[in-house]
Amino acid sequence: MLMETKKLTKQFGGLTAVNDVDFTIEKGKINAIIGPNGAGKSTFFNLLSGTYTPSAGQVFYKGQDITKRPPDKIARLGVARTFQTTHLFEESTVLDNVIVGHRLRTSSNLWDAVFRTRRFKFEEKKCRDKAMEVLEFVELTHVMDEQAGSITQEEKKRVAFALALATDPEVVFLDEPTAGINPGETEGLASLMEKMVQRGITVCLIEHKMKMIMKLADKIMVLNYGEKIAEGTSEEIMNNQAVIEAYLGGGASA
Template identity: 75%
Template sequence: MLETRKLTKQFGGLVAVKDVDFSLEHGKINAIIGPNGAGKSTFFNVVSGLYRPTSGQVIYKGKDISKLPANKVAELGIARTFQTTHLFEMATVFDNVVVGHRLRTQSNLLDSIFRTKRLKQEEEKCKEKALEVLKFVGLSKSVDRMVTNISQEEKKRVAFALALATDPEIVFLDEPTAGINPDETAELSQLMEKMAQQGITICLIEHKMQMIMKLAEKIMVLNYGEKIAEGTPDEINHNEEVIKAYLGGSASA
């Protein structure tokens, strides 16, 4: 479904991602782990179109999408969240999510000026989609609350809902449980499993190893920007190079 071939991203003399080959397991929960600074978020940024690769390819459904900007990548069905939630704090939960489905609409400036039938129909569809995904993530009772007044865990759910509103086939989650407690982490894990059960392919970056080992079906390990291991949780748990990477010092790339 999506794979990278010799994917490399270099910033001046710093090679943040180097020759990474990786493929996502369709409809499953995939994970990318590694020490701090190992190149995980950079890898996400290249795959999602925020950065262009220095070399190598990102292939989606047989098509090279390496040079596409983030908005075009999103239109193909690839959504993502960020480690730090980027939401409109002084807007409602509903208003933050309703914009997500705009990606799937066709109305233009003239439709907006003349308030055409197409525009009104698409606005209604966006509202319906927002309510649908907010129900899916468990926020039906919070639609009218201001984002600034909800908890960090609820903000994570809003970010999930916004990604889901784009009707994605793949969702990249950058440290989705950062900054929340163990009970909230378990609840978000259940939400990710629920997404996978709906046929959505998930790839996440996480530092909470206990959660990853229970949740992910396939794991890639990065260190100094390079892939050092790939496999099932059990295979990763017993990989000597992975153990060395975590216990023998931190990465610098």
């Protein structure tokens, strides 16, 4: 087990977005979180990555309590995430966008940057090498010199993967990675997630494309109105009556 939540709860005023959720993220596997719109999935991700502080409960990473740590400290531990909307520096090249990702692992300061010290030059090369390595991994070297604003939606999704990978993570949280792309492109990104796991990176994703999730995920948790209603393998989830009523057969919007 890589990460664990215990009785994790988040309230916004009178609304409980996540309620008393226990969940474990299995190391070296594809873990998925599904549920209808408004079920609390993105809020749950925000609690795990430190963007939100829980109202109650705890988050553990490798047995260490990280509940109150800020996002940058959690990222340094090896936790990366992408967002539903990919925010890139549109005017910069794809390569420059990804170089930014590895800055998390460097120690140069403003002084180093202004005077272009030996340390700065060494780290700049390290960031560039890392960016090249992850762009090759996500199969984007052919567009690395293009402006990020001019590439396709599917390529932007791959840049988001590359940005997360540039931080040298142990676990990557992907928030609806295949939203807005066609079935063929979806398959390509599913293969990329499997490739990440083969490289030893744990994946946890939120997704609405049920066919893909059922084929891809080793373990699935289902949220509904902020509560965990089921957890298990694809087969267990597909045959779970509570899930069928709440989501799969309930006409919920995807």
